[in-house]
Amino acid sequence: MKQSLTAQDWADSALDAIARGGLDAAAVEPLARALGVTKGSFYWHFANREALLAAALELWERRETTDIISAVAAVAEPRRRIQNLFRRANTSSHSGRLQLALAAAADHAVVGPVVRRVAETRLLFLTECYLALGLDEAEARRWARFAYATFMGTLQMRRGDPAALPRGRELNEYVRLCMATLIPRPELHAVVRDDLRKAG
Numbered sequence: 001m002k003q004s005l006t007a008q009d010w011a012d013s014a015l016d017a018i019a020r021g022g023l024d025a026a027a028v029e030p031l032a033r034a035l036g037v038t039k040g041s042f043y044w045h046f047a048n049r050e051a052l053l054a055a056a057l058e059l060w061e062r063r064e065t066t067d068i069i070s071a072v073a074a075v076a077e078p079r080r081r082i083q084n085l086f087r088r089a090n091t092s093s094h095s096g097r098l099q100l101a102l103a104a105a106a107d108h109a110v111v112g113p114v115v116r117r118v119a120e121t122r123l124l125f126l127t128e129c130y131l132a133l134g135l136d137e138a139e140a141r142r143w144a145r146f147a148y149a150t151f152m153g154t155l156q157m158r159r160g161d162p163a164a165l166p167r168g169r170e171l172n173e174y175v176r177l178c179m180a181t182l183i184p185r186p187e188l189h190a191v192v193r194d195d196l197r198k199a200g
Contacts, residue, residue, distance in 0.1 A: 005037060007045040007055055014056040019098035023105040026053065050110050057114040060102070064095060065118050069125050078132035082147075082183050085129065086175065089151055096155040103152075123148055133184070147182045154178075 013035055017025040028049060032039050046052045068088050075081040105111045126144035127137075135143060157164050166174050 005035060005041055005045075008059065009035065010042065010045055010052060011056040011059045014052055015060055015098060016094075018056070018101050019094050022101050023053075023108060023111065026056065028052070053110045057102075057111065060098065061114055061118055064099070065121055069121070073125075078129060079183055081132070082126075082129045083179050085126075086147075086179050086182070093158060096158050099152075100155055100159050119148070135184070143182070143184065150178060150182060 010031065013031050014026040017027075017031060017034070026049070028039055028042050032042055035041070042052070046055070068085070072081055072085045072088065075084050102111055102115050106115045123141075123144050126147055127140045130140035130143045131137065133140075154165065165171065
């Protein structure tokens, strides 16, 4: 039996379970079995399941949003900053499944506020990146939504049909296509802006 489990071990296990089977999979008894401990170990660290979920969500938010933004924000050149962000956002299938499982549980009292905060944080950072490219605020918000919707759509495709997305070198080409499409060049700003105004 493992005697030195930490609260983060439990949080990690909960995230793995959610990625595999959705929010309901993060239940105390099956997690304890998976970790090779008794339920007593759980109650040493957490008062209840909601406290575990809160800890797991905090860990997820830090790893998948806060840490990534902190690393990418250090890139001075705006275009390279967005490229770096897109590369990091090309997550593993595990991270993608976890993202979608949490999004599907957004009506849960503990999960919902964190999922919404993460989306808002990501969109705000994306908007700041596009502003740094020279877009005005309205344009930057539109491009940020477009980029984030593309990211979420790619995750959904990966879950629904993993074979629908390329692998290896073709995946690199797909990522390059995304970056070429989602990072407007300065000479195209005026064209895109005029087209949007005419459509409106």
